[in-house]
Amino acid sequence: MTTPAAAAEAPPGLDLTDYLRVIRAYWKGIVALTLLATLSALGWTVLQPKIxxxxxxxxxxxxxxxxxxxxxxxxxxxxxxxxxxxxxxxxxxxxxxxxxxxxxxxxxxxxxxxxxxxxxxxxxxxxxxxxxxxxxxxxxxxxxxxxxxxxxxxxxxxxxxxxxxxxxxxxxxxxxxxxxxxxxxxxxxxxLGKAVLPTSPSSPNTKLNLALGALVGLALGMAYAVVRRHLDRRIRQASEIERLFGVPAIGTLPADRRLEGRSSVLDTGTTEQIHDAGGAMAEALRELRTNLSFLDVDQPPRIIVVTSSVQAEGKSTVTANLAVTMAAAGENVVVVDGDLRRPTLVDVFNLVPGAGVTDVLTGTAELDDVLQPWGALPNLSVLGSGRIPPNPSELLGSRAMKTMLNTLAENAVVLIDAPPLLPVTDAAVLSRVADGAIVVIRSGRTTQEQLAQSLGNLDKVKGRVLGAVLNYVPTRGTDAYSYYGTYTSAPAAVPAAAPQPARPVVDSPEESAVEAALSGRRAKG
Structure with a gap:
């Protein structure tokens, strides 16, 4: 893994694609400066005496x-x-x-x-x-x-x-x-003859002045855009993560209006939600699930920490929806709320708060008693945080925590919703007992310095970084998320012969259950 110094490396020179991307990103500023310079040239021309x-x-x-x-x-x-x-x-x-x-x-x-x-x-x-x-x-x-x-x-x-x-x-x-x-x-x-009486002024040259003003404004606009591009340290593309830090971007999740201001589960694995307006998010989560399964084919990670650099980057939402997507594919999944300071998973899954991680670690409750299965998918269980302790870092780094996670990993994939890396050390401590960590990055908000420091904190404790997930990628604009819609089988051609009596189709409860369980396994084109 690269060190934090990787973020300070000078970016390579701009090519034509980079310039086009800069123009698309800051076209408003370029147009504004061009118009301002052109209007200034026009005003100066009007004020000049006619010669x-x-x-x-x-x-x-x-x-x-x-x-x-x-x-x-x-x-x-x-x-x-x-x-x-x-x-x-x-x-x-x-x-x-x-x-x-x-x-x-x-x-x-x-x-x-x-x-x-x-x-x-x-x-x-x-x-x-x-x-x-x-x-x-x-x-x-x-x-x-x-x-x-x-x-x-x-x-x-x-x-x-x-x-x-x-x-x-x-x-x-x-x-x-x-x-x-x-x-x-x-x-x-x-x-050699008489001079001709001029009918139009030779100065000022209005067309020339306007052209020069527009060129000067365009040059200033491009300079402004390039300077803004170099000064803007926010991460907007998955390629920046791989190029600057050497960390694979295993997922790109688009912004979803249903997640504005709150964390919730979007995809429950049902057929209806696969074809709704949130299809882009559902497809992105399935892609993240697939990429995660191919990180290490021989020894796939069983205990995964999901964290971020700072708060409000969507790590809890990513953890919950990734767990639902994996469970919809038939895997046994356990979600552990490792944020013992500001727990949120119980609210995300709409479960009853109560005993959880702290009770198991202190021996006041048994693990099987505090695991709460989620009603929509029986193979998905949630382990809440329990009571908020005074020493979260010590509990998360204890031998009892490692034993509990290994026990859960025997029969299921364990996803741990951990606190952010920069404010506290809890996520770094958890990465030592886990098989790896996924770092969630919010597009257009997380800076290169924040990500470099977060990766440095994981590197100090010898934590393994499985990859990064770029979250809240805008669906419009320069760095918009690309989604190609739903790929389904072609409808059967209707024969020209006389219509045959149709046989009514009735879905039995067993068929509906199978459809709900297998809907996450449908192959994407």
Whole structure:
């Protein structure tokens, strides 16, 4: 058996099935976070001002020529110049020209923040994008920016007359044939049409913001689900018991609405209850009975302790209904109420309280006198707890207790309803004189730490763990109990011939008794 440290082992990485199970388990949280993030993105989008964008462009040109070589040289010159003009287009000089041309009430730095200049790769084109809360303003700024750039380039490329004369080696005189103004520019920027008036805002992008919000919310939801999965230490599946603790899960019992708030016997072995709404529970109990019989074929356990980690996990209900299911299969069964602190089996079987285990152990009553047969199944007897003693652990660990259990086990299978393992040591003491213990686990409530400590308590006294029973498994949801219904023989086909007179069938008392005794033996598919 594994030690309590097994529960602290890191779980393996999640595979696709685990992620799907996590999504099914925490889908409400995932959907809630996704919707919250999407609505937050929508609210942020609504609060943002609407920004309109307008595009305008210009092209750098050089004087044309019929010579191919000169034309290629001019094209290369234009592409080389456009890189420099990009910096000019982003300067305050152009911004000041636009402000003066349009009469804008703003600064050059503020206007530069609303204008974007780009030069496509390996072209002589300059593209200007202007943004504004007013679509008309965006259009006017885009056109004015290209025009301002053209004027600024012309001012830069224009050579003064004096400088041109010095560079040519001649004196600058009015009679030299040079105009009084500047010389013609070799490179200039020409606007490529007018900017278009925008009809819809370019920012904020509602669809993009909502998509990003949904993705962020989905990521947060998945993170929340995975964190919850790692922090949730409650046991929900039988596979977790086997994987974390190495203990076989010999039974899985579904939740039954008839057991809410009380312990009772559900299946008395009658034919009617096999086909009723509690068929899932009856079939699960028969599966538990079968698995228990195959734990050790050569030396099957005769004295079995049924316990749990803490109270309210359903151990008394499991003990009583397992005993009824075994007795319905024809086995002699004795149920012993080993909970000398809070006895409940007498109430579960609706028997008269009185003398019991403590009276037999103290010698004040004989064993045959205190055994109470259960009326529905004569081969099932119940031994109550008797008077509550001041020293339950000492009585349960005494030699008289071992002798009494061995005597009962000679002719019957003994099931002991023991107290929980964590609050008291009674169940661990009983496991020493028994052939093994069954630990009942409540799905969605018992934690890994509680089960690890319970198994550790049994391991300290060298008690044998026969297996674990996962109880109260939900019938709906991610970890729902699977039940495939009743498997019966097919109804006989009705012949097309004339109907024959039917012979009435009368069940005799003997036949009814046999049917009740053998109903638990009917094979399941």
């Amino acid at each position: 309109y964008s307008s595009d305008s462009s210009g092209i750098v040109v050089t004087p044309g020529s019929d010579n191919v070589s000169l034309s290629l040289a001019g094209d290369s010159l234009a592409k080389a110049k456009v890189k420099n003009y990009e910096s000019v287009a982003k300067s305050r000089l152009v911004a000041d020209r636009v402000i003066a041309a349009l009469g804008l009430d703003t600064t050059a730095d503020a206007l530069l923040g609303s204008v974007t200049v780009k030069v496509p790769l390996d072209t002589a084109e300059i593209r200007v994008t202007a943004q504004s809360t007013d679509p008309a303003t965006a259009q006017r700024v885009a056109d004015a920016w290209v025009n301002g750039l053209a004027a600024q380039v012309e001012a830069i490329e224009t050579v003064p007359p004096a400088q041109a004369a010095v560079e040519s080696g001649a004196a600058a005189t009015p009679d030299a044939g040079t105009p009084a103004g500047a010389t013609a520019t070799a490179v200039r920027v020409l606007p």
